[in-house]
Amino acid sequence: MAEQKPSAIYLKDYTVPNFLIDKTELTFDLDETQTIVTSRLHLRRNPESKVQTSALVLDGGEDVKLIGVAIDDYALPEQEYTIKDDKLIITATPNEFVLTCETMIEPQNNTKLEGLYRSSSMFCTQCEAEGFRHITYYLDRPDVMSIFTTTIIGDETRYPVMLSNGNEIERGKTEEGKTFVTWHDPFKKPAYLFALVAGDLEVLNDSFTTMSGRDVKLQIFTEKHNIDKVDFAMDSLKRSMKWDEEVYGREYDLDIFMIVAVDDFNMGAMENKGLNIFNSSCLLASPETTTDDAYLRVEAVVAHEYFHNWSGNRVTCRDWFQLSLKEGFTVFRDQSFSADTHSDVVKRVEDVSFLKTAQFAEDAGPMSHPIRPASFIEISNFYTLTIYEKGSEVVRMIHTLLGEEGFRKGSDLYFERHDGQAVTCDDFVKAMEDANGVDLSQFKRWYSQAGTPRLTVTDSYDEQAQTYSLTIQQMTPPTPNQPTKLALHIPVKVGLVGQSNEALSFTFDGQTQDEVVLHVNDVEQTFVFENVMSKPVPSLLRGFSAPVKLDYDYSTEQLLQLMSGDPDGFNRWSASQQLAVNELNKLIAQYQNGAQFSEETPLVEGFKALLADESLDPAMVALILGLPSQAYMSELADKIDPQAIKAAREHLRGIAAKALEVEFKHVYESNASNEAYQASAEQIAKRSLKNAALSYWVASGSDEAKAAVVRQYRNADNMTDQFAALSCVVHFNLAEADELLNAFFEQWKHEALVVNKWLMLSAAREHENGLAQVKALMEHPSFDIKNPNKLRSVIGGLGQNVDAFHNLDGSGYAFLADQIILLNKRNPQIASRLCTPLTRWQRMVPALAEKMKGELERIAREDLSKDVYEVVSKSLA
Numbered sequence: 001m002a003e004q005k006p007s008a009i010y011l012k013d014y015t016v017p018n019f020l021i022d023k024t025e026l027t028f029d030l031d032e033t034q035t036i037v038t039s040r041l042h043l044r045r046n047p048e049s050k051v052q053t054s055a056l057v058l059d060g061g062e063d064v065k066l067i068g069v070a071i072d073d074y075a076l077p078e079q080e081y082t083i084k085d086d087k088l089i090i091t092a093t094p095n096e097f098v099l100t101c102e103t104m105i106e107p108q109n110n111t112k113l114e115g116l117y118r119s120s121s122m123f124c125t126q127c128e129a130e131g132f133r134h135i136t137y138y139l140d141r142p143d144v145m146s147i148f149t150t151t152i153i154g155d156e157t158r159y160p161v162m163l164s165n166g167n168e169i170e171r172g173k174t175e176e177g178k179t180f181v182t183w184h185d186p187f188k189k190p191a192y193l194f195a196l197v198a199g200d201l202e203v204l205n206d207s208f209t210t211m212s213g214r215d216v217k218l219q220i221f222t223e224k225h226n227i228d229k230v231d232f233a234m235d236s237l238k239r240s241m242k243w244d245e246e247v248y249g250r251e252y253d254l255d256i257f258m259i260v261a262v263d264d265f266n267m268g269a270m271e272n273k274g275l276n277i278f279n280s281s282c283l284l285a286s287p288e289t290t291t292d293d294a295y296l297r298v299e300a301v302v303a304h305e306y307f308h309n310w311s312g313n314r315v316t317c318r319d320w321f322q323l324s325l326k327e328g329f330t331v332f333r334d335q336s337f338s339a340d341t342h343s344d345v346v347k348r349v350e351d352v353s354f355l356k357t358a359q360f361a362e363d364a365g366p367m368s369h370p371i372r373p374a375s376f377i378e379i380s381n382f383y384t385l386t387i388y389e390k391g392s393e394v395v396r397m398i399h400t401l402l403g404e405e406g407f408r409k410g411s412d413l414y415f416e417r418h419d420g421q422a423v424t425c426d427d428f429v430k431a432m433e434d435a436n437g438v439d440l441s442q443f444k445r446w447y448s449q450a451g452t453p454r455l456t457v458t459d460s461y462d463e464q465a466q467t468y469s470l471t472i473q474q475m476t477p478p479t480p481n482q483p484t485k486l487a488l489h490i491p492v493k494v495g496l497v498g499q500s501n502e503a504l505s506f507t508f509d510g511q512t513q514d515e516v517v518l519h520v521n522d523v524e525q526t527f528v529f530e531n532v533m534s535k536p537v538p539s540l541l542r543g544f545s546a547p548v549k550l551d552y553d554y555s556t557e558q559l560l561q562l563m564s565g566d567p568d569g570f571n572r573w574s575a576s577q578q579l580a581v582n583e584l585n586k587l588i589a590q591y592q593n594g595a596q597f598s599e600e601t602p603l604v605e606g607f608k609a610l611l612a613d614e615s616l617d618p619a620m621v622a623l624i625l626g627l628p629s630q631a632y633m634s635e636l637a638d639k640i641d642p643q644a645i646k647a648a649r650e651h652l653r654g655i656a657a658k659a660l661e662v663e664f665k666h667v668y669e670s671n672a673s674n675e676a677y678q679a680s681a682e683q684i685a686k687r688s689l690k691n692a693a694l695s696y697w698v699a700s701g702s703d704e705a706k707a708a709v710v711r712q713y714r715n716a717d718n719m720t721d722q723f724a725a726l727s728c729v730v731h732f733n734l735a736e737a738d739e740l741l742n743a744f745f746e747q748w749k750h751e752a753l754v755v756n757k758w759l760m761l762s763a764a765r766e767h768e769n770g771l772a773q774v775k776a777l778m779e780h781p782s783f784d785i786k787n788p789n790k791l792r793s794v795i796g797g798l799g800q801n802v803d804a805f806h807n808l809d810g811s812g813y814a815f816l817a818d819q820i821i822l823l824n825k826r827n828p829q830i831a832s833r834l835c836t837p838l839t840r841w842q843r844m845v846p847a848l849a850e851k852m853k854g855e856l857e858r859i860a861r862e863d864l865s866k867d868v869y870e871v872v873s874k875s876l877a
């Protein structure tokens with residue numbers, strides 16, 4: 001039999017469902033070896049369907065075993081249905097009927113972590129996007145919305161806690177003495193929002209009074225040993241609920257909201273109605289075990305999943321091509337929440353830096369796609385940085401174009417108009433247009449056009465006329481299946497800075513102002529600013545007002561000036577990054593030409609001014625001190641030369657460290673604190689600057705610094721300081737590296753999330769034989785290939801280990817390919833994500849590109865899951 005290649009599905013082929021399911025009644029009889037699922041689906045023909053058929057086609061999976069099926073309690077004989085390509089086809093049905101289906105599944109053997117599966121001692125589910133079909137036969141598509149009633153039957157001693165969506169309405173004993181619990185969710189929802197959890201769990205209870213005065217019960221469930229780590233998540237939840245009321249006017253709708261932490265989870269978390277399920281790494285936090293970054297992530301993910309209750313659940317997606325409708329919008333909402341909670345500039349810098357590093361790289365590679373893709377083979381591959389992060393940037397641009405109030409009018413109209421519906425990105429934009437009386441038709445090209453637009457800016461100043469002109473050209477490079485691009489509507493926020501760092505006001509559009517949003521909507525345009533008193537330095541794309549690459553030929557002096565004096569905090573960071581990128585590019589070229597590295601850099605002058613200015617937010621100073629990452633420099637490179645980038649970064653850091661040794665020591669010491677740990681913006685900021693200064697100070701080679709870092713490790717009372725010190729010790733390969741890595745493991749071996757940090761740091765450690773070290777980690781008793789977090793730690797660590805991963809002999813790539821092949825069928829979603837570094841092969845220097853390509857070709861010869869097939873075949877196309 002010839003193997004069939006998986007095929008793509010297309011947005012343009014969308015048709016409404018032929019049947020609707022008004023009510024869904026489910027019964028789960030949970031058991032250690034097999035779980036019996038009985039569904040009663042109240043089906044009827046969809047009056048809107050143009051297809052005249054009485055045949056019903058339900059989605060299923062290879063892991064679902066059909067026991068029996070009945071229509072209105074008439075058991076169907078085998079000739080009245082077929083199972084083909086995992087679909088259950090019932091040849092003839094009435095107009096309206098109840099379909100009863102009995103199926104058997106084996107959650108304990110579910111290694112894909114989609115559908116119902118076991119994670120440690122508990123049962124849990126992950127149904128987005130198409131996991132529900134691995135539980136029972138269903139119309140598993142988001143535009144089929146139904147009222148769910150779920151009964152869970154289980155052994156009370158093993159599963160004292162049995163949860164599903166909505167409210168618990170009944171509880172009792174079955175004839176065999178098992179316990180049953182029935183849950184009812186009054187809101188209709190697609191199957192991807194279904195959830196079930198059962199286990200021996202501990203709970204933290206709390207409550208929240210909504211703006212209309214309703215009391216909502218809040219519960220967070222974990223395994224017993226983790227219940228002491230959910231206070232911060234609970235607090236984040238309450239703050240999120242309040243924020244959504246204040247900023248969007250959105251109130252929570254059920255009487256109960258539950259969150260459950262599970263250890264084995266493919267992604268971050270899931271917004272199931274009333275019953276969010278989280279990867280424990282995105283929920284648990286305690287000062288001793290959790291770094292500041294992880295605290296902020298918990299807060300952001302809790303908010304994100306909570307916000308989905310409106311942007312995702314009450315108003316959901318018509319089809320999976322619209323995924324960014326809920327994800328882009330919800331990421332925008334969680335980013336705004338974090339910005340309001342902490343520092344908005346710091347948050348913006350972090351988000352932009354992530355976007356420019358990872359999303360830009362994705363958009364420049366073979367998997368590049370618009371935020372609303374036109375086709376896909378496997379939807380799980382489209383939970384991407386483009387859908388999420390660029391999707392958020394597109395919503396942010398609408399916010400910039402309409403202003404705070406206009407945006408709120410638009411979101412109010414959107415929620416009101418589409419409550420209870422499954423809609424499209426067009427509906428979202430239409431609500432924004434209608435509420436504001438604006439035309440966003442050109443803007444909508446952002447939804448269908450892939451690739452990162454490039455803006456090229458030139459300027460001139462006329463001293464006589466006191467006019468300043470900016471000429472902006474836009475160009476979006478070709479991407480797969482999109483050779484040519486149309487001009488986009490791009491909001492570019494601009495200010496002008498005078499010679500002594502003063503904001504220069506100007507007249508634009510007949511008004512005097514000192515900042516303006518330019519509407520770039522043509523291939524080339526010139527904007528004229530009048531009454532500009534002196535020759536300005538342009539501060540372009542303030543706040544990163546559009547997700548584009550910007551070229552303007554700044555001189556080093558201009559960058560130094562903006563870095564210290566731009567009234568826009570975001571652009572001070574931007575200028576510092578540009579300056580550091582320029583410096584690194586010079587060093588990279590020197591390395592590649594076999595020339596001597598320069599020993600001087602204007603960055604020292606910039607850093608010196610920065611470190612002396614005590615009026616600045618320490619978190620901003622830390623961000624500016626952070627050199628452009630290995631990954632970001634790779635994204636910018638024509639041909640990625642990992643060794644050259646690494647050497648250049650180390651050298652540049654060394655120059656700054658030696659030149660400013662005294663300053664770094666001072667900043668390190670003056671930002672130390674002996675207050676009790678708090679995940680507050682203020683403390684986080686100080687710790688980030690202290691630890692940034694520490695790593696420079698150690699990089700200077702000072703013995704005093706080496707002693708200080710070891711002291712910090714030993715004295716730390718929180719994970720942020722302990723791990724920052726350990727990372728320094730390991731990175732600079734201090735004499736204590738082995739000893740402290742071992743001590744760290746011994747201290748924390750009972751804390752899974754900390755062990756993951758240890759795995760990552762150990763895998764990333766530069767070493768004569770880094771790959772052997774990674775292989776040893778995968779044999780270590782604390783490792784478990786079934787756990788995605790552990791796998792991500794080790795493989796992620798390897799990815800940062802330049803010498804081991806990018807070894808010229810190709811051994812690092814071959815090892816990664818081995819893991820992909822191993823996981824291909826076991827856990828296709830994870831296997832597919834592991835492919836990412838290899839998809840960049842065409843960007844690498846030729847010697848490495850060849851090796852990567854060879855590994856992709858080797859993977860392609862396997863019998864592949866849809867997930868891996870799509871990524872590998874597109875990478876080789």
Ligand code: ARG
Pocket residue numbers: 126128129266267269270271304305327380383829
């Ligand atoms: N909707 C979830 C979130 O963004 C992501 C779930 C994706 N899961 C998956 N297996 N593709 O919060």
Ligand code: ZN
Pocket residue numbers: 304308326327330
């Ligand atoms: Zn989401």
